[in-house]
Amino acid sequence: MTAVARKQRSARAESLIETKAGPQTAPALLSWYDAGNRDLPWRYGPDETPDPYRVWISEVMLQQTTVKAVIPYFEKFLQRWPTVKALAKADLDEVLGVWAGLGYYSRARNLYACAQVVAKNHKAKLPRSETELLKLPGIGPYTAAAISAIAFGARASPVDGNVERVVARLFAVREPMPASKPRLRALAGTLTPNKRSGDFAQAMMDLGATVCTPKRPSCLMCPLHSQCAAHALGIEETLPGRAIKGERPVRYGSAFLVLREDGHLLLRQRPSAGLLGAMLEVPSTAWGEAWLAKDEACRSAPVHADWWPVAGNVSHIFTHFRLEMQVFRALVPSDVQLHLWAEPDRCRWLHRRDLQGSALPSVMKKIIAHGLKE
DNA sequence: TACTCGTGGGT
DNA sequence: TACCCAAGAGT
Numbered sequence: 001m002t003a004v005a006r007k008q009r010s011a012r013a014e015s016l017i018e019t020k021a022g023p024q025t026a027p028a029l030l031s032w033y034d035a036g037n038r039d040l041p042w043r044y045g046p047d048e049t050p051d052p053y054r055v056w057i058s059e060v061m062l063q064q065t066t067v068k069a070v071i072p073y074f075e076k077f078l079q080r081w082p083t084v085k086a087l088a089k090a091d092l093d094e095v096l097g098v099w100a101g102l103g104y105y106s107r108a109r110n111l112y113a114c115a116q117v118v119a120k121n122h123k124a125k126l127p128r129s130e131t132e133l134l135k136l137p138g139i140g141p142y143t144a145a146a147i148s149a150i151a152f153g154a155r156a157s158p159v160d161g162n163v164e165r166v167v168a169r170l171f172a173v174r175e176p177m178p179a180s181k182p183r184l185r186a187l188a189g190t191l192t193p194n195k196r197s198g199d200f201a202q203a204m205m206d207l208g209a210t211v212c213t214p215k216r217p218s219c220l221m222c223p224l225h226s227q228c229a230a231h232a233l234g235i236e237e238t239l240p241g242r243a244i245k246g247e248r249p250v251r252y253g254s255a256f257l258v259l260r261e262d263g264h265l266l267l268r269q270r271p272s273a274g275l276l277g278a279m280l281e282v283p284s285t286a287w288g289e290a291w292l293a294k295d296e297a298c299r300s301a302p303v304h305a306d307w308w309p310v311a312g313n314v315s316h317i318f319t320h321f322r323l324e325m326q327v328f329r330a331l332v333p334s335d336v337q338l339h340l341w342a343e344p345d346r347c348r349w350l351h352r353r354d355l356q357g358s359a360l361p362s363v364m365k366k367i368i369a370h371g372l373k374e
Numbered sequence: 375t376a377c378t379c380g381t382g383g384g385t
Numbered sequence: 386t387a388c389c390c391a392a393g394a395g396t
Contacts, residue, residue: 062392069382103380106395131387140394160392178376205392209376214390215385245388319379362381 021170026033026193032223032296033203040067041074043202050198052151053084059146060107060138067209073102084126087112087371088119096279096359105361109272110138124244128152157192158201159185159358162208164209167191168240169212172229176241184240194314200266212236250322251287254297255314255330256307258283258373260336264349265368267360268342275318279349279359283342298328305330314370316363323363327371339364 037043041060044050060071070263077098081087087095092112099108106134114137118126126147127133133144159167164177164184173180193200195354211218219225230236234263258266267280285292285300298307307328314325338344350358355368 050392059392064379064384064391064393065381066391101381103382105391106379107393110394122387138394142393146392162392163388202392209392242389277379317381319381320377 005345009223020229021191021224025067025191025224025227026196028223028227029203029207030193030196030199032284033199039070039208041078041353050151052147053082054078054140055147056126056143057111059143059150060111061102061109062133063104063143064373069102070260072166073099082116084124087115088124090115092278093359097357100359101278101362101365103191104360105277106273107138109278113137114139124237126151128154130154130156146198146201149201153198155192155194155196155197156201157185158188159188160203160205162212163188163201165214166204166208166212166224169217169230170224170228170237172233174241175307178241178243180240220374245333248288248317248320249320250324251289252291252324252326253284253287254300254303254326254328255282255284255367255371256303257310257327257368258303258305258336260332260349261331262334262351263353264337264351265355267348267350267358268302269346269348270358276361276363279361279364281361281364282327282371284325290327294328297326300341301328301330302334302338303330303336304339304345305336310371310373312370314363314366318363318367325367327367329371 006010019289029073037045042054058070058074061074080098090112092109095108095112096105101106114233118124128148130144130148133139133147134141138148140156142160145156148154151157158189164181164194167173167184167187168180173183173187175183188204207222207224217236219228219231219236222228222231223231225231228236260266263352268283270276270279270281272285274280284300285297294307294309301307307330310329312326314327316323316325338347360368
């Protein structure tokens with residue numbers, strides 16, 4: 001770009017920053033949304049009445065989770081528990097079993113807890129106001145606003161990562177995340193129309209997901225490009241800025257895959273809170289900062305057996321650390337006794353054919369698959 | 375406030 | 386490969 005062109009572009013951007021995106025933003029975005037509305041299982045057309053339950057389940061599943069990953073889980077969940085009452089009467093283990101693989105399992109526990117509260121205190125109907133929704137387990141500022149706007153048609157401004165990115169670019173907010181969050185929320189609020197605020201929110205999120213993407217945004221396809229200060233400045237791809245992240249630590253552990261002669265595996269339920277809370281696991285040593293020698297590791301084994309080290313390790317990436325697991329395998333008789341330190345009360349024998357549908361997180365399925373190789 | 379809490383796909 | 390990131394909430 002020549003110096004003259006850059007100067008012209010910059011001057012154009014300055015004028016946009018003064019006028020800002022404004023009252024004309026919502027109509028332009030809603031026209032785009034109406035023309036190309038995506039067909040999603042939780043989405044409603046203009047002549048349909050939204051089911052707050054479906055909106056709630058979808059919004060919780062979509063937290064930090066891609067649309068593609070959510071769709072099959074949403075279908076299965078709604079088929080199994082179509083109403084608040086049905087969910088409130090379910091077993092938590094069954095809910096965790098359906099949720100297994102989707103991640104962030106506190107969402108499933110909170111969803112279940114929330115269903116109980118709504119069934120008991122709200123006549124099995126979700127409250128309409130953001131304030132009341134916020135009091136419920138698993139419903140934070142984003143989800144309260146989303147349910148209020150999408151399911152009940154109230155004026156509310158749910159702000160997720162997409163909206164933050166779109167707004168940061170529209171107004172060329174250079175301040176990095178997360179410090180800029182309050183300002184981005186306020187700016188998003190100024191753009192939200194009194195009518196169709198739910199559609200507006202969904203349109204902003206669709207725009208962020210398909211056009212105003214984190215990398216290489218398709219500005220030529222964007223219905224708001226003429227209002228976008230960052231695009232005018234040529235800095236859209238650099239926004240929103242983020243603080244640099246530290247290194248991801250590594251933890252090491254040894255898992256014990258106990259195969260009973262009748263085809264059952266030994267699994268154990270994890271504590272009800274924290275990482276993979278209330279989900280099933282392959283019993284293992286604690287996850288520490290270094291490998292343990294075989295003899296040392298096997299002192300934590302759940303049964304006395306001839307432990308065979310399976311070749312290779314299982315590696316799994318969590319949000320804030322990487323796990324490296326070595327797997328030991330043993331074939332044991334059906335009357336084997338569990339050691340007390342294995343917490344027998346939490347242990348269960350599950351047949352290999354029944355693993356599907358159980359509350360096994362992905363990392364544990366990986367460990368089992370690795371341990372059963374050959 | 376900053377950290378915890380999963381997983382899979384994109385670059 | 387090693388990041389980044391996705392319709393966030395709880396503590």
